[in-house]
Amino acid sequence: MQDIIKNLIQKNNSKIVFVVLDGLGGLPVHGKSELEVADIPNLDMLAQNSACGLHTPVAHGITPGSGPGHLGLFGYDPIEWQIGRGVLEALGLGIELKKTDVAIRCNYATIENGIIKDRRAGRIPTEESREIAERLQEKIKKIDNVEVIFAPGMEHRFAVILRFLEPLEKGSAQIMDTDPQKEGNPPVPVTPETPQADKVAKIAEKLIGAITDVIKGQEKANYVLLRGFSQAPDIPHFGDVYGLKPLAIATYPMYRGLAKLIGMDAQAITGDVKEEIEFLKQNYDKYDFFFLHVKKVDSYGEDGNFEGKVKEIEKFDHILAQILALAPDVLVITGDHSTPSLLKSHSWHPVPVILKSPYVFGGLCRSFSERECVRGELGIFPTVSLMPLALANALRLKKFGA
Amino acid sequence: MQDIIKNLIQKNNSKIVFVVLDGLGGLPVHGKSELEVADIPNLDMLAQNSACGLHTPVAHGITPGSGPGHLGLFGYDPIEWQIGRGVLEALGLGIELKKTDVAIRCNYATIENGIIKDRRAGRIPTEESREIAERLQEKIKKIDNVEVIFAPGMEHRFAVILRFLEPLEKGSAQIMDTDPQKEGNPPVPVTPETPQADKVAKIAEKLIGAITDVIKGQEKANYVLLRGFSQAPDIPHFGDVYGLKPLAIATYPMYRGLAKLIGMDAQAITGDVKEEIEFLKQNYDKYDFFFLHVKKVDSYGEDGNFEGKVKEIEKFDHILAQILALAPDVLVITGDHSTPSLLKSHSWHPVPVILKSPYVFGGLCRSFSERECVRGELGIFPTVSLMPLALANALRLKKFGA
Numbered sequence: 037m038q039d040i041i042k043n044l045i046q047k048n049n050s051k052i053v054f055v056v057l058d059g060l061g062g063l064p065v066h067g068k069s070e071l072e073v074a075d076i077p078n079l080d081m082l083a084q085n086s087a088c089g090l091h092t093p094v095a096h097g098i099t100p101g102s103g104p105g106h107l108g109l110f111g112y113d114p115i116e117w118q119i120g121r122g123v124l125e126a127l128g129l130g131i132e133l134k135k136t137d138v139a140i141r142c143n144y145a146t147i148e149n150g151i152i153k154d155r156r157a158g159r160i161p162t163e164e165s166r167e168i169a170e171r172l173q174e175k176i177k178k179i180d181n182v183e184v185i186f187a188p189g190m191e192h193r194f195a196v197i198l199r200f201l202e203p204l205e206k207g208s209a210q211i212m213d214t215d216p217q218k219e220g221n222p223p224v225p226v227t228p229e230t231p232q233a234d235k236v237a238k239i240a241e242k243l244i245g246a247i248t249d250v251i252k253g254q255e256k257a258n259y260v261l262l263r264g265f266s267q268a269p270d271i272p273h274f275g276d277v278y279g280l281k282p283l284a285i286a287t288y289p290m291y292r293g294l295a296k297l298i299g300m301d302a303q304a305i306t307g308d309v310k311e312e313i314e315f316l317k318q319n320y321d322k323y324d325f326f327f328l329h330v331k332k333v334d335s336y337g338e339d340g341n342f343e344g345k346v347k348e349i350e351k352f353d354h355i356l357a358q359i360l361a362l363a364p365d366v367l368v369i370t371g372d373h374s375t376p377s378l379l380k381s382h383s384w385h386p387v388p389v390i391l392k393s394p395y396v397f398g399g400l401c402r403s404f405s406e407r408e409c410v411r412g413e414l415g416i417f418p419t420v421s422l423m424p425l426a427l428a429n430a431l432r433l434k435k436f437g438a
Numbered sequence: 439m440q441d442i443i444k445n446l447i448q449k450n451n452s453k454i455v456f457v458v459l460d461g462l463g464g465l466p467v468h469g470k471s472e473l474e475v476a477d478i479p480n481l482d483m484l485a486q487n488s489a490c491g492l493h494t495p496v497a498h499g500i501t502p503g504s505g506p507g508h509l510g511l512f513g514y515d516p517i518e519w520q521i522g523r524g525v526l527e528a529l530g531l532g533i534e535l536k537k538t539d540v541a542i543r544c545n546y547a548t549i550e551n552g553i554i555k556d557r558r559a560g561r562i563p564t565e566e567s568r569e570i571a572e573r574l575q576e577k578i579k580k581i582d583n584v585e586v587i588f589a590p591g592m593e594h595r596f597a598v599i600l601r602f603l604e605p606l607e608k609g610s611a612q613i614m615d616t617d618p619q620k621e622g623n624p625p626v627p628v629t630p631e632t633p634q635a636d637k638v639a640k641i642a643e644k645l646i647g648a649i650t651d652v653i654k655g656q657e658k659a660n661y662v663l664l665r666g667f668s669q670a671p672d673i674p675h676f677g678d679v680y681g682l683k684p685l686a687i688a689t690y691p692m693y694r695g696l697a698k699l700i701g702m703d704a705q706a707i708t709g710d711v712k713e714e715i716e717f718l719k720q721n722y723d724k725y726d727f728f729f730l731h732v733k734k735v736d737s738y739g740e741d742g743n744f745e746g747k748v749k750e751i752e753k754f755d756h757i758l759a760q761i762l763a764l765a766p767d768v769l770v771i772t773g774d775h776s777t778p779s780l781l782k783s784h785s786w787h788p789v790p791v792i793l794k795s796p797y798v799f800g801g802l803c804r805s806f807s808e809r810e811c812v813r814g815e816l817g818i819f820p821t822v823s824l825m826p827l828a829l830a831n832a833l834r835l836k837k838f839g840a
Binding site: 063064067069090094095096097098099100101102103104114115118119121124125376378379381382383384385406407410411415416 | 439442443446797798799800801802813814815816817819820823824825826827828829830831835836837838839840
């Protein structure tokens with residue numbers, strides 16, 4: 037589908053603002069969902085005058101992770117573009133990945149006579165973990181001609197990026213985790229699952245040796261376990277597909293990392309939605325597509341904090357006028373998946389969406405909520421269709437066929 | 439999609455009850471459909487508090503047979519898994535098929551000097567037909583090393599199963615019907631349409647010879663015509679795909695046969711929906727997925743008996759409390775296709791569905807009917823998506839991607 041869209045692109049001066057309230061959708065508790073309880077007069081008004089509906093991130097019944105959720109929003113089929121665990125971990129640690137990279141999630145571990153005694157090295161303090169990573173980076177810069185990048189994480193966790201000189205074949209990162217899963221077992225040897233993975237496996241083996249040489253004398257973190265080997269996907273760039281100059285505005289590294297993976301600009305910013313909107317205003321002239329990511333809505337949902345999630349949605353409602361004041365040609369407000377406080381986790385439920393543009397009907401929803409969006413003119417549709425709808429409403433898509 | 443679902447399965451102790459009111463959907467006669475006329479306070483209440491919608495069995499405008507209708511409900515793409523006529527006939531006659539089987543629909547016919555005089559052997563009485571089949575089974579047990587099973591049917595109809603020792607290649611049953619379609623013609627020779635079908639064709643030729651040797655002296659049923667050659671599909675088992683232990687409860691052999699084909703347990707039971715629910719109760723501890731099939735709703739629809747269909751739906755409504763008393767974690771009530779009395783046949787219309795679970799909105803439908811289900815939170819969706827939705831609501835699916 038993206039191929040077809042790409043061929044229909046026509047450029048103009050329109051601006052599209054795409055707000056993702058992470059984990060927006062919810063479920064009723066005492067009869068009402070978070071959106072139904074929230075006092076959100078501005079979003080309600082917007083829903084009344086916009087096209088509304090619900091979108092299904094991956095497929096019916098499938099609960100998406102953040103990766104598939106966002107890829108879908110950006111118009112990439114999340115089943116075609118499956119992003120590996122190592123890649124997501126590296127993105128989350130703020131590493132910018134290149135197409136020649138293999139990313140690996142790593143744990144410091146404690147080994148004794150060849151047996152893993154502690155898979156997490158006693159959950160060493162983050163401070164200590166960071167120091168070890170720095171020491172490793174100093175000593176290990178390359179293995180053969182492959183660049184090695186250490187990305188420190190929390191406690192015993194870190195990531196390693198193997199940056200090859202040339203693009204790798206498909207299947208090159210299909211390597212078994214070396215984590216034996218249970219203490220009292222020896223580590224699993226580096227085992228490629230495809231012939232294409234031999235090359236990366238050999239480097240990984242040498243990597244384990246090199247790391248162990250540096251840390252073997254330590255009491256707790258004296259070994260390393262490798263998991264989630266994955267290749268950075270050779271994914272088309274957002275700007276190339278849609279003819280847009282995109283800016284990602286997100287405070288969490290993982291979302292910026294995902295955005296960078298598809299070629300969006302994404303500077304590190306800190307603060308809250310207020311700072312994000314400030315940043316949006318400052319850069320409004322320089323781009324024509326803005327992905328604005330609001331993390332906390334999801335965080336409260338994950339905590340099962342219904343009230344917290346409600347307040348966070350209300351907070352966005354208060355500040356919405358500032359986005360409207362920019363008068364984008366198309367404004368989308370939605371989530372990447374649902375995170376009902378009731379479930380304390382992501383869920384499979386379709387996500388409510390508002391699409392504001394001059395070319396919609398409106399008048400079908402009384403307010404902005406999951407139940408009201410069922411009545412909306414967009415119906416229930418796959419998330420990957422949202423980008424084409426935004427482009428169409430920005431008059432950026434030519435006619436298909438004559 | 440089933441591959442993706444399979445990889446996301448997590449087991450728990452939840453129970454899913456899946457009620458199929460065969461041919462449930464209808465069409466208005468004097469302004470109201472069967473469901474709209476029926477007095478069904480329990481189903482209405484359930485619809486008010488559940489997720490509702492309509493599902494499209496195969497594709498828009500396509501009227502499904504019972505095979506595709508049920509395969510879709512069980513999450514098997516009915517276009518990918520096309521079950522041959524011979525296989526359905528054999529299942530309907532209560533034969534349990536193995537993956538090495540080829541099934542054939544057969545007619546006794548009358549032949550004279552090499553010309554078919556009567557394609558149905560004067561519609562000989564079922565009693566007589568059964569006796570001939572028994573005689574054939576006694577004399578013909580094997581052809582070469584292929585086991586031959588005779589399954590008597592109604593009047594001139596019966597089925598033959600050729601049970602091979604080893605799995606056959608795809609295309610092995612692509613053989614032309616030997617039925618000349620018109621009386622006054624000779625039978626069509628056994629003609630394989632692919633090279634892979636040569637093996638089965640040779641056995642079929644010998645089968646015709648062997649059968650004719652036994653019955654050639656008879657007045658009417660002195661020949662046999664073979665139709666609908668088909669292989670039992672090498673279809674993944676329901677239990678393997680979904681990690682569920684499934685029980686099929688159905689009084690009609692064909693539905694039990696279909697269920698067995700995908701590895702469900704399905705004992706022969708007789709009686710009505712009352713006996714079926716009794717059987718459900720007795721076995722409720724032993725399984726975690728229950729397919730309960732109610733045939734008569736469809737039968738009245740096929741007869742064009744609007745009132746009969748209404749009464750049958752009302753009968754189920756009266757007994758619904760007994761299913762609710764079991765408190766399944768997820769309860770689905772739907773049909774395999776629509777059978778409007780107005781059309782006296784299956785139809786292409788989407789089928790209303792109720793999905794009861796703790797993780798739904800509800801409050802969108804005032805009652806259970808086709809028109810009310812249009813307003814439901816599930817929207818109009820493909821039938822194959824119903825199993826993933828049921829699994830998700832039973833919290834049996836892990837997150838997709840990180």
